[in-house]
Amino acid sequence: MHSLVTASSIEPIGVQQLVESQGVSTTYLSKILTNLVKAGMIESIS
Template sequence: MKFSKATNYALHTMVYLADIPKGTSIGVDRLAETQKLSPTYLSKILTKLVKSGLIESTPGAKGGYRLARKADNITFLDVIRAIEGQTVLFYCSIDHDDDFSRNEECLIENAMIEAEEKMKESLDRKYIVDIAKLMRSQKNL
């Protein structure tokens, strides 16, 4: 199973934003620098996060990005859906009108959907704030 690099960068960005002081924001250049990305590429990811309501942008010289809601209310699944959308990871390649699968559902697809649902449930229990706290505690060691 593979998510896009954009999801990777979005998750790291969200954890970084969860760790900044409340009421402050971070510019795209600084966010891009932390992950060694081009600001243009990261801006596209940030736009998706803004549209999904996970972060907000503030204009002006001291503007930037910050979380739009509390980090303990943002799950990994929220971020993944903002970047990847709601598409399923597996589609059955067998035409259901042939002799092999006539009048039956694709059993392989059913197994894959079940696994995907379990993964979604797990990701929906992983909060951005938990990773931010772990990172903070590792810095203090």
């Protein structure tokens, strides 16, 4: 969440950017982001 908050709020941040900056797998991060979208904490813009 910290990376999402500190990223520019004007432009969306991509999953790949987060994967590279956090050193986690795409699969793991996608599961977390899916839960955050379902909870209404973030928005997805496919």
